[in-house]
Amino acid sequence: MIAAHLPALQVVVPLILAPACMLVRLRDAAWGVALAASWASLAIAWLLLQQVLASGPISYHLGNWAPPIGIEYRVDELSAFVLLIVSGIGAVVMPFARESVRAEFGTRRVYMFYTCYLLCLTGLLGIAITGDAFNLFVFLEISSLSSYVLIAMGRNRRALTASYQYLVMGTIGATFYVIGIGLLYAETGTLNMADLASRIAEQPGSRSIGVAFGFIVIGLSLKLALFPLHLWLPNAYTYAPSMVSAFLAATATKVALYALLRMVYTVFESDLTLGLVPMYAMFLGLALFAMFAASTVAIFQNNLKRMLAYSSVAQIGYMILGLSYINVTGLTATIVHMFNHAMIKGGMFLALGCCMYRLGSVHIRDLAGLGRTMPLTAAALVAGGLGLIGVPLTAGFISKWYLVLGAIERGWWPVAVLIMLSSLLAVAYVWRMVEAMYFTPPPETVPEGMDTRLSMLIPTWVLIGASLYFGVQTELTVGVARDAATALLGMPR
């Protein structure tokens, strides 16, 4: 009975519990509610994935209104996988949040923080689950508005301007998206994705649809921080509270990428096959730019959160690169890297959260000798850094491997070489971190005691451990990603 309503519960549970956080007001009680909601979401996402793997895509009609009139929730492998990433990251960072949040903005209005977090979680999960293009816009706005608030809660006063900038740009992105949807609606008279796909196929060469595609893709590219539309990202991630940086870095851009995949491959599939659009050349070029330019910028950053933010822009470049191949292997790489990067980056941002908690800074100068003063945190940063480089036996290697394979399959040898070369840039910025942590003596004013609290170390290492585990055991990640990629490209299994 309940199992049949899991798709609705996935969104409803955090949505209902968000105001509950607001009502209980007590700091720890609000945290408890948020924790329960996150873990419940993870459990639901896991059950959904199992259900999908066992018996194929689920179509859920909200309020029993049949699509295309009613809103449809549609869970296939790709959306179940993204749901798992989002809710998994949420479930891991919540235990971390308690101490980190207390340390970073005292005791006042902490319940608001958790309320916003749950709303953000709702929005992100909603984007991944809905089968309705306009409903997706609603969830996009829910997640965006709440994340503006979360970022603005950062301790540094620049968080406010960073958040404001993100607000302006995010709104532009969302507007572009909704303009595109509006054009589509005018042309086809429907908002349901499956329905849209079939009606678009009936009108090949329609100019309004082509323009709609352009608006949607560019709007979503802004949300997912595709170079050069990434400018909101570095500041937002740098000045947000540690836990928010970790959560958003691991989920927000991935979900926007999911929306892009959905639009490009499910809704506009027919245009693709006709090869009408020059979008792929653009994706390819911008992805390559992102890989090199953003990584090079990361090398010169002294604030490590900012360094990781730029590295994220570069990593998004890898994901977009896989998308531009238009073959199963490339798409598999994209989807797998969504997962792997979420683990790696989430874990590294959490590790920086540990540094922030203990040392009050994430400047590279203040992290000198971290290998001695906080050995476990430093080791987590190194392990994550190896993943960013793509060293074998880490999750990053798996993604790069498929990315290179895809390029070779396509006959794009130079791209394969460029992927390798850009990894060298990652070596440079990871090495800077290692040098500071292990080869410079620690300052004398380090607080006494070993490392940091277990409640923060364990979540950090859960994510880092996962990034190592999925570097060896790839059955779940690659298996699901390959199925999802095959389904997206509409090929027979």
Added chain:
Amino acid sequence: MIEHIPPGVILIAGAVLVPLLRNPAVRNAYMLLLPLVGLWGLTQMAPGTHWAFEAFGYRLAPVRVDQLSLIFGYIFHIAAALSIVYAFHIRDAVQQVAGLVYAGAAIGGAFAGDLITLFVYWEGTAVSSVFLIWASRNNAALRSGMRYVIIHVGSGVLLLAGAMLHYRATGSVAFDKMTLSGLGPTLILIAFGIKAAFPLLHNWLQDAYPNATVTGTVFLSAFTTKLAIYALARGFPGLDMLIWVGAAMTAFPIFYAVIENDLRRVLAYSLNNQLGFMVVGVGIGTEMSLNGTAAHAFSHILYKALLFMSMGAVLFRTGTCKGSELGGLYKTMPWTAGFCIVGAASISAFPLFSGFISKSLIITAAADGGHWIVWMVLLFASAGVFHHSGIKIPYFAFFQHDSGKRPKEAPFNMLVAMGITAFLCIAIGVLPGPLYAILPYQVNFEPYTTTHVITQLQLLIFSALAFGFLMRTGLYPPELRSVNLDFDWFYRRPAIMIAHAFRDAGSRTQIGFMTGLQRQVKWLIAVTFRHHGPEGVLARTWQTGSTVLWVAVLLVLYLIFYFV
């Protein structure tokens, strides 16, 4: 479970944890556990196991288990365990990690089923083992280690180049018996030859081994050259050329060994000479001779390690290994002296010691094949071995005239390691059955026949007589502080002279070129920094408007492309 882990990987992966274990006792126990677990894992692997997968378009076989690889796998594990016990007193994580990785790479190499995997492990042994030389931390060791690693990495590069050519010719990278036709197999043979210390390619061995640390030399003596012997036995069995190469190898080091003063270098020469026997065995290529090669490698690793261990103990206690400065040590180091004599008896192939039951396989195979000249050379070499290793080593170190040195007995862990090794040497000599049972082919050979024993004893007695006669009459080359020039003079001195000449001639242009290059690089970094540095165009926090501009630009571009 353990049979799913490739052999050698346990040691390599396990080495990572060594620096984290701070307690010396725990660390030692852990290190000893690794080869023992590996050895146990090896016994779980069925011969005939073959793992293969496709990667980069090649068919790779990281693990191939058969009788030939198994016997090398066993002895490599045993040697690693013994060397670790011998090095228990060491507190140097660099040496410990390097030793483990080195042993692991050699083991992995013995199970490599394709040339690319072999190449990976081949370079692995080179790069890890050089740290055992550098760990002496003196200038001579640094430079000699540098020469060593250059030569070995070069050997690996030749191997890879050969493998690629071989692949193009045959379409396969599988590591099986090859015929010496075309450039590919020739390069591979040269690569093997360098590592096996063929004549004129041998100098790295005598150069590097005496410069390594006391414990490092014990590690070194076991793996590198024997991996090469394995590779030869796998790739080129029955290649006629190898008979003559091997025969030359058994003979020429004897003269150097007799006049050499540094006793560890004497052992390095005699190591070279013993390798010659194995190469002859490979060259003859019959079942019996290949059995002989495998068996001789097995017993040779043990007794050579034992000899290096005893000389290492002397060096450790007295600070020198020069024959001219030692003598009379048996009074205070009786156990070490005893173990040294066991090792000397084994290498000299005394009946009831391990060398006898393995070397006679090769010599008999040579006789059976009608290689009479080679047979004579091998007999001469056997006498020579007895001369320089069997008598000279123990005699100059422990007896001779009294040097007045009264060092303490070797540390307990060294004695334990030497004791176990000595026990194995004797056990194999007395009961050859178990060793014969694990050889690659069926053994139809009885070492203890009257003819064999009598021939060998005659040889030994006359050799001893010669040594006694020469010592008595003062004709024996006295132990002098001296440096003996070997073939490497020809490439070390003139090469340096040529290099100097080039340097002097080219220095002016070179300086100009370098400053030019430096300027270019500085400029490049400056430009990159200007654009990508914290205040650079790409890293600055931009106006919101500029992003909007970008959005507009992209949209317009898209629309233009779309409508055109």
